[in-house]
Amino acid sequence: xxxxxxxxxxxxxxTGKSTLFNLLTGLNQKIGNFPGVTVDKKTGYCTLPDGRRAxxxxxxxxxxLYPKSRDESIVFSVLANxxxxxxxxxVVIILDASNLKRNLLLYTQVADLxxxxxxxxxxxxxxxxxxxxxxxxxxxxxxxxxxxxxSARRNEGIDQLKTQISYANQFALQQDTIDxxxxxxxxxxxxGEEMQVDNPYYALQLAHQHETLTFLSTDESNxxxxxxxxxxxxxxxxxxxxTIARYNFINDLLYDTVKKxxxxxxxxxxxxxxxxxxxxxxxxxxxFAILLFMFQAIFSWSALPMELIExxxxxxxxxLHSTLPTGPLTDLLADGIVAGLSGVMVFIPxxxxxxxxxxxxxxTGYMARVTFMMDKLMRKVGLNxxxxxxxxxxxxxxxxxxxxxxxxxNWKDRMITIMVTPLVTCSARLPVYTxxxxxxxxxxxxxxxxxxxxxxxxxMYVLSLVSAIVVxxxxxxxxxxxxxxxxxxxxxxxxxPRWNNVFLSMFERAxxxxxxxxxxxxAVSIILWVLASYGPGNQFQQIEAKYQxxxxxxxxxxxxxxxxxxxxxxxxxxxxxxxxxxxxxxRPLGFDWKIGIALITSFxxxxxxxxxxxxxxxxxxxxxxxxxxEQKMHNARNTTTGQPVFTLAVAVSLMMFYAFAMQCASTxxxxxxxxxxxxxxxxxxxxxxxxAYLVSFITYQLLK
Amino acid sequence: xxxxxxxxxxxxxxxxxxxxxxxxxxxxxxxxxxxEEIKVERVAPLGDxxxxxxxxxxLSLRKREASTIILQ
Numbered sequence: 221x222x223x224x225x226x227x228x229x230x231x232x233x234x235t236g237k238s239t240l241f242n243l244l245t246g247l248n249q250k251i252g253n254f255p256g257v258t259v260d261k262k263t264g265y266c267t268l269p270d271g272r273r274a275x276x277x278x279x280x281x282x283x284x285l286y287p288k289s290r291d292e293s294i295v296f297s298v299l300a301n302x303x304x305x306x307x308x309x310x311v312v313i314i315l316d317a318s319n320l321k322r323n324l325l326l327y328t329q330v331a332d333l334x335x336x337x338x339x340x341x342x343x344x345x346x347x348x349x350x351x352x353x354x355x356x357x358x359x360x361x362x363x364x365x366x367x368x369x370x371s372a373r374r375n376e377g378i379d380q381l382k383t384q385i386s387y388a389n390q391f392a393l394q395q396d397t398i399d400x401x402x403x404x405x406x407x408x409x410x411x412g413e414e415m416q417v418d419n420p421y422y423a424l425q426l427a428h429q430h431e432t433l434t435f436l437s438t439d440e441s442n443x444x445x446x447x448x449x450x451x452x453x454x455x456x457x458x459x460x461x462x463t464i465a466r467y468n469f470i471n472d473l474l475y476d477t478v479k480k481x482x483x484x485x486x487x488x489x490x491x492x493x494x495x496x497x498x499x500x501x502x503x504x505x506x507x508f509a510i511l512l513f514m515f516q517a518i519f520s521w522s523a524l525p526m527e528l529i530e531x532x533x534x535x536x537x538x539x540l541h542s543t544l545p546t547g548p549l550t551d552l553l554a555d556g557i558v559a560g561l562s563g564v565m566v567f568i569p570x571x572x573x574x575x576x577x578x579x580x581x582x583x584t585g586y587m588a589r590v591t592f593m594m595d596k597l598m599r600k601v602g603l604n605x606x607x608x609x610x611x612x613x614x615x616x617x618x619x620x621x622x623x624x625x626x627x628x629x630n631w632k633d634r635m636i637t638i639m640v641t642p643l644v645t646c647s648a649r650l651p652v653y654t655x656x657x658x659x660x661x662x663x664x665x666x667x668x669x670x671x672x673x674x675x676x677x678x679x680m681y682v683l684s685l686v687s688a689i690v691v692x693x694x695x696x697x698x699x700x701x702x703x704x705x706x707x708x709x710x711x712x713x714x715x716x717p718r719w720n721n722v723f724l725s726m727f728e729r730a731x732x733x734x735x736x737x738x739x740x741x742x743a744v745s746i747i748l749w750v751l752a753s754y755g756p757g758n759q760f761q762q763i764e765a766k767y768q769x770x771x772x773x774x775x776x777x778x779x780x781x782x783x784x785x786x787x788x789x790x791x792x793x794x795x796x797x798x799x800x801x802x803x804x805x806x807r808p809l810g811f812d813w814k815i816g817i818a819l820i821t822s823f824x825x826x827x828x829x830x831x832x833x834x835x836x837x838x839x840x841x842x843x844x845x846x847x848x849x850e851q852k853m854h855n856a857r858n859t860t861t862g863q864p865v866f867t868l869a870v871a872v873s874l875m876m877f878y879a880f881a882m883q884c885a886s887t888x889x890x891x892x893x894x895x896x897x898x899x900x901x902x903x904x905x906x907x908x909x910x911x912a913y914l915v916s917f918i919t920y921q922l923l924k
Numbered sequence: 925x926x927x928x929x930x931x932x933x934x935x936x937x938x939x940x941x942x943x944x945x946x947x948x949x950x951x952x953x954x955x956x957x958x959x960e961e962i963k964v965e966r967v968a969p970l971g972d973x974x975x976x977x978x979x980x981x982x983l984s985l986r987k988r989e990a991s992t993i994i995l996q
Contacts, residue, residue, distance in 0.1 A: 284953045321979045322955040456945045463952045490982075491965070500969035592984050596970040706989055708950055711975055711982035 224272045226307075227385055230295060230330055231314035232323050233281030234585075234712040236342045239372040240314060241278040242724055244382070249728070261294075268386040269379070277308060283322070285329040285425065286459060288703070289629035293432055299333055300422060301435050307335075310388045312381070314340045317347035317354060317369070320478060324470045325463070328397040331363070332421035336392045338384050339367040345374060351481035359477040364395040373718060398465040400424055403458050407451040414443055424462075428455050490585075490713040498589055507590060511612050514577045518616040519647070522569035529569070533562030552749060560745025560824070561738065567886075570647065571620040571733050572726045574613050578624050579725040581609070583717040587627070588709065595707060601689050602696025603640075604633035605707075611637070611688060614644030615681075618887045619733060622894055632701045638894060639904055640692045642887050643880065645684040648826040652878050653680055655830055658850050660871040684879060691907075733890075744824045744885045751795040752821065759792040795820060809877065809913065810870040810920040812858070819877070824885045826878055869923035873916045880912035928962065928976070928993035936963045937995035944992040955979040956993065 231237045241249075245264025262278040279298060280291035287293035301307050311330055315323040331337050339360075347354065360367040366384045370377030400420045401408050404427070411423040430436055430444040447453075496502055540554040581587045591605030598607050606628045613621035621641050628634040645653075654677070661676045754760070767773070767785050776784070790796050791813075799816035806816055818832040834849045856865040882888065882905045891901040931937050939960050942948030955978050956962065963977040973986040 286949070286953070288950065319979075319981050322981065325953060456949055459949045460945065460952065463949065464957065467952070467957050494966065494975075498966060498969065498975075503969050588984075592968050592973060592975065593970070595986070596968060596972045704946065706947070706950065707973055707984070707986045708954055708989060709984050710954070711984050713982075 225268075225274045225309050225385070225388065226277065227266075227274050227310045227312055227388075228277045228279055228298060228308035229312050229314060230279050230299070230326065231281060232283055232316065232326060234710060235281070235314045235316040235323065236372040237281055237314050238278065239718055239721060240340065240342065240370070240378075241276060242721060243372055243375060243378050244276050247724075247727075249724075266382070269383050270386045272386060274385060282326065284326055284463075286428065287432070289631070291626075291629070293429075296425060296429060297433055297435065299330065299335060300425065300433075303435065309390075310336045310338065310385065312338050312340050312385065314342050317341045317343050318350050318352060320352075320354070320474060321467075321470055324473070325466055327363075328466045328469060329421075331365070331392075331394040332397055332400060332419075333425075334392040334394070334419050334421075336389055337365050337394055338381070338388065339363065339365055340377075340381055341367055341369045342372055344369045344376075345371045353479040353481070355477045355479075359473075362395070362473055362477060364393050373715075397469045398462070400462075403461055403465075404451065404453055407447060407453050410447050410451070411444060414447065415440065424458070427453055428459070488713070493714050494589065494711075497586070498593055503589075503593055507593065510581075510586075514574075514612070517577070518570050518573050521573055525569040526566050529566050530562065533558060533565065537562075548753070551753065552746065555753075556746045556749030557742055559749075560742050565734065567617055567619065568730050568734065570616045572730045574616050574620050575624070575729045576722055576726045578609060578613070579722045580717045582627065583715065583721060585712040585714045588711050591709065592711060601693040602633075602636050603692050604628055604630055604637070607633065607637040607692075610641050611644055611685075614641045614646060614688075617646050617648070618642040618644070618884065619890045620729065622887065622890050623729060623733070625894065630701075630705055631703060632699050632705070635699060635895070635900070636692050636695045638891055638900070639695060639907075640688040642882060642884065642904070642908065643684055643688040643691060645681045645879070646826075646884075648884065649680075649878055651827050652829050653677055653875055655833075655850060655853075656866075656871045656875050659853055659866050660868045680875065680879060687880070687911075691911075733886075739889070748795070748821055748824060751798065752790060752793050752817075754794060755789065755792040756794065756797065760789055763788050763792065790817070808920070809916040810867075810873045810924065812865065814865075815870075815874065822878075823883050826883050829878070867924070869920050872923055873920035876919045877912045877916040880908055880915055882908040926995045927991045928964075928995060929974075929987045929990040931964045931995065933964050933967055936961055938962075940994045940996040942992050943994060947989055947992045951985075951989070951993065954983055955981075956983070 229237055229241055241262065241264065244266040248266075249262060249264035264276050264278070266274045266276050268274055277298070279295050282288075282292040282295050285296045285299075287296065298306065299308065299311065313327050313330055315327060327337075327339065341354065341356065341359075344354075354369075356367050356369055366387075368377055368381045368384050370381055372378070403424060407427060408420045408423045411426055412418060412420065415423070415426060417423045417426070426433070426436075426444055427448055430441045433441075436444075497506055537554045537558050540550060540558065544550040544553070578587075581590070587606075587609065590608055593605070594608045595605035598605050603611075607625075609627075610621040610625050613624060618641050621644075622638050625634050625637045625641070628637060657673050657676045661673045664672050666672055666675070763785060767781050772781055772784070791799075795817050796813070798820055799813040802816045802820070803811075803813040806819065811819070818829050821832045822828040830849060833853060853866050854864075857863065858865055888901045888905065891904060892898060895901070926937070928937065928939075939956055939958050939962060941958060942951065960978060965975045965977050965982060967974050968984075973984050974990060975982050975984045976990075977983075
């Protein structure tokens with residue numbers, strides 16, 4: 221159904237914009253892309269009191285129309301787009317009533333674009349508590365726009381706001397705030413003529429932002445640039461003049477409409493909490509306690525639902541096999557698509573729990589404090605205070621962690637964080653490490669309390685953090701910053717988390733993960749299934765025929781014959797041939813063609829390694845039977861030398877390969893999704909594979 | 925000439941001017957305007973950034989950015 225009115229929500233960060241968006245739209249939301257830009261667009265639908273349907277667009281929070289991050293650059297380009305299909309009919313600007321002065325700056329800018337505006341005066345309850353009295357009628361009269369006092373957290377005033385939206389006028393009623401033409405009179409009138417723009421502030425904004433606006437053609441942008449040269453326009457000086465003029469207007473406005481009782485400098489609750497949470501000792505102790513709890517919760521709370529999901533898919537797989545006629549199509553569906561899907565779905569609990577924690581930390585305002593505390597440390601290696609959270613989340617899964625880097629405003633910091641997060645030991649590496657460590661590291665205690673196998677595993681975790689930090693530090697010098705690095709950030713007051721928002725964020729991000737990463741993993745698993753199930757020529761028929769002969773059918777148990785057929789087919793499948801083809805390349809790392817197949821198949825997801833090993837060494841194709849896989853691998857002998865295949869050198873070299881190689885289709889997909897450019901996942905894949913090869917090579921050559 | 929970065933924790937000052945035009949635009953948008961009173965509330969555990977109270981809310985900024993703000 222088509223919406224009859226398009227409403228954009230605009231406001232500073234931390235003003236309750238998302239809460240209002242959720243209240244207006246509920247579960248009726250979707251995330252898309254802004255046309256031509258790489259930032260997510262959240263839209264939802266809301267039914268107005270008069271029965272019309274309104275499309276609500278949630279724009280990124282911003283302090284001004286002059287953008288500082290890629291997120292923020294969206295706001296002006298959506299509001300100013302001349303394409304009628306994209307331009308909103310109405311802007312609802314959300315102001316934090318307890319912090320009106322700074323919030324009004326954005327209002328005056330948006331109002332001057334002369335798009336119809338409604339003001340939602342949020343957090344009225346907080347303002348009252350702070351002793352701020354706002355004369356809403358006078359305020360509305362001075363601005364010339366409807367002002368609706370609301371409290372989004374308490375669900376107050378929402379109906380009035382919807383009523384005002386349905387009354388929205390086609391024409392802007394707001395008063396002018398400042399004399400814009402005085403800032404650059406000749407330039408504004410020339411751009412107005414040249415671009416056929418009758419709004420002076422729009423013309424001025426074109427002068428400031430023409431280089432980054434996607435809806436302008438290169439020709440138009442060049443003509444604006446020429447005009448700027450002609451009238452010697454200085455963008456930053458003009459911005460400074462404008463900002464000062466706007467604050468003069470705001471001070472006048474507030475003087476007449478807002479009374480603040482002088483509270484005797486009483487210390488706020490937030491300040492008292494901060495004294496503990498950003499304390500030089502307790503602050504870090506608390507932070508690590510929170511992380512430990514989060515890490516534990518991701519593992520322990522997700523264990524049961526993950527098992528249920530796994531069992532569900534095993535059940536679906538066996539039901540498909542038993543109900544559908546046998547044939548390649550059934551195999552493709554059950555062993556290719558469903559098996560591939562189960563690989564994605566099984567991560568849903570971890571993703572949901574991780575995102576619940578992250579949105580609670582963000583919602584309460586604690587995340588801003590973590591950033592504040594860690595910034596200096598992280599800056600040294602080219603990261604940002606905000607990189608801490610994705611890196612820690614990487615212990616569970618890189619996919620949601622990379623999605624959570626959106627909170628990092630600085631482009632370079634965010635890119636480096638995305639590039640190094642997959643190095644952190646994720647839960648998919650765990651089965652691989654456990655298997656290989658069990659093979660070669662003796663289960664013995666050293667110094668009474670430390671178990672050697674446990675130490676080896678811990679070593680792999682530590683190695684991953686160290687490597688992430690080193691790579692980040694290197695990238696700091698490679699990547700060129702697009703914008704000057706700075707750190708001017710609001711520390712919002714502490715608030716209780718809004719459980720409704722937490723739930724929605726969990727739901728939204730899990731859904732996005734399933735839909736986006738799911739598409740890729742299905743495609744990859746189909747390809748892998750075909751490669752492993754078919755071989756060139758009639759080799760497969762020959763294998764079948766070979767095992768029909770009496771010397772096999774009489775001397776071997778039927779199950780063993782099946783295993784023999786399966787493993788010989790695998791060797792002669794396209795995947796098997798690929799394994800043989802890459803063998804010369806991986807031999808310096810100590811790997812044979814069978815491990816080569818596992819390397820190829822586990823490109824989709826690392827944990828596939830265990831299953832592939834199980835198949836290759838002709839154990840029942842059940843990845844849970846690690847014990848028996850281990851036994852088979854332990855007994856595996858090199859056919860020419862008779863020596864064991866899995867020596868200490870081979871096992872450690874393999875672990876190093878799995879520690880560094882990308883080998884995760886979901887991560888590739890999500891990095892593409894977050895950067896909207898194949899260059900990033902390609903570069904990441906390349907550097908990680910090269911690193912994996914080099915480290916494996918060195919390890920094997922040293923240990924053999 | 926006293927810079928904001930030299931102000932001690934708990935002390936107040938009034939903004940006079942900025943030494944960096946680009947930074948001044950960003951700081952002014954966040955409410956740091958000439959004539960505005962600011963108070964240094966706390967310093968991050970590792971000595972940088974700092975948190976200041978300006979026009980009724982908390983703003984954190986690195987010391988390098990704070991050094992572009994000249995106080996009266």
